[in-house]
Amino acid sequence: MTTTLLFASPPLWPAYEAPLRRALDEAGLGDAALVTEAEPEAVDYIIYAPNSDVKDFSVFPNLKAVLNLWAGVEGVVGNETLTVPLTRMVDSGLTEGMVEWVTGHVLRHHLGIDANLAAQDGTWSKSVPPLARDRAVGVLGLGQLGAACARALAGLNFDVAGWSRSPKTIDGIACHHGDSGLDAVLARSEILVLLLPLTDETDSLMNAARLSRLPQGAVLVNPGRGQLIDDAALIDALDGGRLAHATLDVFRTEPLPPEHQFWAHPKVTVTPHIASETRPASASRAIAANIARAERGEPLHHVVDRDAGY
Structure with missing residues (x-):
């Protein structure tokens, strides 16, 4: 069973919990644990929102990938503690x-x-x-x-x-x-x-x-x-x-x-940053599909080029 940790400001959890659980189930990952808190060694994937306060990814020894919840990755791409694949949101x-x-x-x-x-x-x-x-x-x-x-x-x-x-x-x-x-x-x-x-x-x-x-x-x-x-x-x-x-x-x-x-x-x-708002239903499907790919041993989609910055 995989454990996926959602790192985001508290208001996002009510909006994303149900869509993420539904998307994980549809992707064949119905037994996956979706949490906002976990022991670091138990975490396989992190769903990361740029407004979260996590700074040190090295504390997660078994981390497989970080999946950015938004399109922009400028707030995390330069983090030197992040050595696993980072994906950007495309949905x-x-x-x-x-x-x-x-x-x-x-x-x-x-x-x-x-x-x-x-x-x-x-x-x-x-x-x-x-x-x-x-x-x-x-x-x-x-x-x-x-x-x-x-x-x-x-x-x-x-x-x-x-x-x-x-x-x-x-x-x-x-x-x-x-x-x-x-x-x-x-x-x-x-x-x-x-x-x-x-x-x-x-x-x-x-x-x-x-x-x-x-x-x-x-x-x-x-x-x-x-x-x-x-x-x-x-x-x-x-x-x-x-x-x-x-x-x-x-x-x-x-x-x-x-x-x-x-x-x-x-x-x-x-206009108040509304041009391309991440929508929970479609974003959840994109995240679940990528986690399912990783669990099948397939390459992740939309992996960020660290040198290019996107």
């Missing part, structure tokens, strides 16, 4: 949620919905947007979530180009990589979506210089990581008129402090 619920949020906000900006809502003053004034095929959209980050969003936007007939740090090929998407590829995508993107992982290389990627490479009046949409953007540079670009708007779902400090200038800025839309 249908995360992907679907991100695609819905991204396409919704790209369409919102493309169609000028904010301006239409603001102009409900009795004045009949038309402003017809271009068709999607005439709107250039860029997606930075072509991993699981970025690729899915790029395909969805292309499916709506947007002119989509994507960038990743290593070469990628996605049908219907103009894929770029490297420094010159990044410049090419920035220069054409009337709407830019950020879906890169957070690493040393991507921290503050969107600084003043790169924001200045976007077309005049471009829109920035960030459901990726708050640290991808230099906040002060973004405010300057908005105030100076270089950018028309920024829709932000993630921030350097979360929850976003009430006094932060993003809240009151007329060209910033804040």
Whole structure:
């Protein structure tokens, strides 16, 4: 019998206990112990949430793997006590949620919905947007979530180009990589979506210089990581008129402090980190499937590359 330990803040246990037990049973692991406390030597797997307080994984001598409950692993990937495989969360619920949020906000900006809502003053004034095929959209980050969003936007007939740090090929998407590829995508993107992982290389990627490479009046949409953007540079670009708007779902400090200038800025839309929320039912199935693979001696899915950081 395996023992799986859920390391997360207390509020998560009521939401995850039943879905995890059901998923483990469906995966043929109905006799597995699912606990929030256990003797270290009894623990086979750890389901890890970045908001948990565990720091030292070396105390678990029989640990086989750590399965991250969320998509981002930046809070744990550099932990030197973690020597067993670390997996990141990839599941249908995360992907679907991100695609819905991204396409919704790209369409919102493309169609000028904010301006239409603001102009409900009795004045009949038309402003017809271009068709999607005439709107250039860029997606930075072509991993699981970025690729899915790029395909969805292309499916709506947007002119989509994507960038990743290593070469990628996605049908219907103009894929770029490297420094010159990044410049090419920035220069054409009337709407830019950020879906890169957070690493040393991507921290503050969107600084003043790169924001200045976007077309005049471009829109920035960030459901990726708050640290991808230099906040002060973004405010300057908005105030100076270089950018028309920024829709932000993630921030350097979360929850976003009430006094932060993003809240009151007329060209910033804040959403409270909801673009791709981990949903207990689908996340539990992904975790149980990976534990079942490990118990059958099969390679785990979505193992993190420690050198790359994701």
